[in-house]
Amino acid sequence: MKYLLKLKKFGKSTFISHNDTLEELERMFRRAKIEMEYTQGFHAKPKLAIQDFSNFNKYVSEGFRLMKYGPVKDNYKLNIKYYLFRVYISENLFSIFEKSIENDEILKNKFIDLEYKKNKKGIYVLKYKQEYNKIYNIWKVFKNMEEDFIFFPFVYDVIWGG
Structure with missing residues (x-):
């Protein structure tokens, strides 16, 4: 059986990269003494098999x-909307x-429920959603x-x- 975990990073941990976060998860599982199977090969990676996360x-x-x-x-993943x-x-x-987005209605429609605000440091924060199978790479605009x-x-x- 597969489990989906929702973890929150806060404080200085928010700046940890994706790969380092995965390595940190491995360390957390080892500290919790959760038994893990490993993949075969030269660089074995853990296959995580866990049933009880209550004390995690x-x-x-x-x-x-x-x-x-x-x-x-x-x-x-097919259920992600x-x-x-x-x-x-x-x-x-x-x-x-x-x-x-003012000049291109098609582009504007790619950013559903778009909200933005300027924070105290002068940085703009955009919040929006996109459909699972219709992700538009915002970097293309810039x-x-x-x-x-x-x-x-x-x-x-x-x-x-x-």
């Missing part, structure tokens, strides 16, 4: 928290983005940028379908 938060590293978990079927994105961009990128900028996109949640 006792063993997580600082900056991590298991929010929820549950069993899933092999085709669980939307990805929720949050993108941090500098003012110069925001002006390009704003002009692009691909010809030649001056310095801030660009930090990530998926912060998913919405499951029926």
